[in-house]
Amino acid sequence: MSNQDWLNRSLAAVWHPCTQMKLHETGALPLVPVARGQGPWLYDFEGRRYLDAISSWWVNLFGHANPRLNAAIKAQLDQLEHVILAGFTHAPVVELSERLSALTGGALGHCFYASDGSSAVEIALKMSFHSWRNHDRPEKNRFLCLAGSYHGETLGTLSVSDVALYKEVYAPLLRQAVPVLSPDARQAAAGETAADCARRAAAALEAVLAAQHETIAALIVEPLVQGAGGMIMYDPEYLRLARGLCDRYQVHLIADEIMVGFGRTGTLFAHEQAGIRPDFLCLSKGLTGGYLPLSVVLTTDEVYAAFHDDAITRGFLHSHSYTGNPLACRVALATLDIFVEDAVLERNRRFGERLTARLVPLANHPQARHFRRRGMIWAVDIATDDPDFRLRFYRAALQRELLLRPLGTTVYFMPPYILNDEETALLADGAAAALDAALA
Ligand SMILES: *Cc1c(COP(=O)(O)O)cnc(C)c1O
Numbered sequence: 001m002s003n004q005d006w007l008n009r010s011l012a013a014v015w016h017p018c019t020q021m022k023l024h025e026t027g028a029l030p031l032v033p034v035a036r037g038q039g040p041w042l043y044d045f046e047g048r049r050y051l052d053a054i055s056s057w058w059v060n061l062f063g064h065a066n067p068r069l070n071a072a073i074k075a076q077l078d079q080l081e082h083v084i085l086a087g088f089t090h091a092p093v094v095e096l097s098e099r100l101s102a103l104t105g106g107a108l109g110h111c112f113y114a115s116d117g118s119s120a121v122e123i124a125l126k127m128s129f130h131s132w133r134n135h136d137r138p139e140k141n142r143f144l145c146l147a148g149s150y151h152g153e154t155l156g157t158l159s160v161s162d163v164a165l166y167k168e169v170y171a172p173l174l175r176q177a178v179p180v181l182s183p184d185a186r187q188a189a190a191g192e193t194a195a196d197c198a199r200r201a202a203a204a205l206e207a208v209l210a211a212q213h214e215t216i217a218a219l220i221v222e223p224l225v226q227g228a229g230g231m232i233m234y235d236p237e238y239l240r241l242a243r244g245l246c247d248r249y250q251v252h253l254i255a256d257e258i259m260v261g262f263g264r265t266g267t268l269f270a271h272e273q274a275g276i277r278p279d280f281l282c283l284s285k286g287l288t289g290g291y292l293p294l295s296v297v298l299t300t301d302e303v304y305a306a307f308h309d310d311a312i313t314r315g316f317l318h319s320h321s322y323t324g325n326p327l328a329c330r331v332a333l334a335t336l337d338i339f340v341e342d343a344v345l346e347r348n349r350r351f352g353e354r355l356t357a358r359l360v361p362l363a364n365h366p367q368a369r370h371f372r373r374r375g376m377i378w379a380v381d382i383a384t385d386d387p388d389f390r391l392r393f394y395r396a397a398l399q400r401e402l403l404l405r406p407l408g409t410t411v412y413f414m415p416p417y418i419l420n421d422e423e424t425a426l427l428a429d430g431a432a433a434a435l436d437a438a439l440a
Contacts, residue, residue, distance in 0.1 A: 042064070092333060110298065117256075120295035142215050185235060201234075222257075223270035252303075288335060
């Protein structure tokens with residue numbers, strides 16, 4: 001079968017995500033059939049290759065067809081592929097829960113599982129509300145989110161998101177959360193630092209909390225980097241101040257680390273950089289190294305205790321069919337092993353400096369604005385009025401063997417943690433050339 005055969009069959013039968021399908025049919029947005037993956041490379045059916053510089057939508061950490069992750073899944077497959085997690089338990093889910101909890105210093109002692117990021121956010125929202133209700137405070141049933149936030153695509157998660165492109169159409173279906181000022185470091189006036197932006201946003205948060213805390217269950221944030229909103233980066237000071245305010249006003253802090261967890265921002269979890277712990281931690285994406293759909297919400301023993309009761313309805317009666325899938329938990333454990341065995345955070349620090357140095361020409365492009373980096377995420381805004389910039393850049397990158405999908409006019413890089421020098425050079429040089437081509 002050729003590329004064209006798969007392409008035709010896909011367009012006839014598959015409704016692709018986050019896509020105006022007509023763009024595929026007209027060819028404005030090429031559809032790429034993938035035959036296999038190896039390391040950071042994706043190969044089509046005719047031998048063309050693409051460097052997966054966005055980690056297949058922010059999930060892949062250690063490359064495709066990673067031998068260690070493959071072996072972990074194969075071994076688990078012969079033991080137990082799946083079992084109901086209500087009333088039953090199994091080794092991979094117990095071991096993973098113990099390890100994740102230990103990685104929060106034991107602060108978050110219980111793990112509740114689902115299959116995707118949006119479901120994890122839904123769980124955190126429901127748990128927060130329900131725990132206040134169990135404390136006889138049912139009026140605490142609203143949420144705060146950051147301007148420009150993204151927490152998923154389901155109705156509950158769109159309610160706490162603030163990206164118009166994804167949510168505007170569905171606004172009549174939503175119970176809107178209150179968006180508060182983002183600590184976006186790009187807001188810094190001349191002479192101001194990112195920490196100044198953080199303090200200003202925290203002051204705005206305090207004003208909202210002071211007036212409304214009695215009806216607010218939780219503040220939900222994407223720690224340090226607001227991803228789908230345009231790779232908005234901010235100072236850890238905001239998280240430190242927000243933690244203090246949440247404590248003072250009795251509001252939960254939900255950290256959605258679905259994108260930023262597992263080393264993306266330089267530390268294993270992004271909130272560590274603020275020296276705080278959230279009340280709820282949502283993880284997915286890199287959790288399984290990008291292999292299988294799995295998500296988890298970690299929470300404190302205190303929240304857990306609020307559900308511990310003789311009344312069944314004071315328990316958390318939420319479930320998904322594939323909750324705690326053993327294959328997914330096993331590959332998550334193997335992913336955590338790689339972090340330890342390969343001292344990945346250390347290695348990423350050295351890699352990060354190399355790629356940053358390579359990106360200087362792109363950062364200095366006359367139409368580049370606010371080049372920024374946090375750990376293993378790089379982003380730059382492109383000053384252009386061209387409404388088709390995103391598509392032009394995407395096509396120009398593919399022609400240079402690069403998978404890069406700008407968010408509007410923001411070009412970003414989120415590579416897997418395994419690029420060699422040659423791949424790093426190809427990424428940096430190819431992106432700069434693609435930018436010139438897209439703007440030409
Ligand atoms: C991707 C993402 C989600 C949603 O996860 P899905 O698995 O796509 O449902 C939620 N929050 C953040 C910050 C994300 O980046």
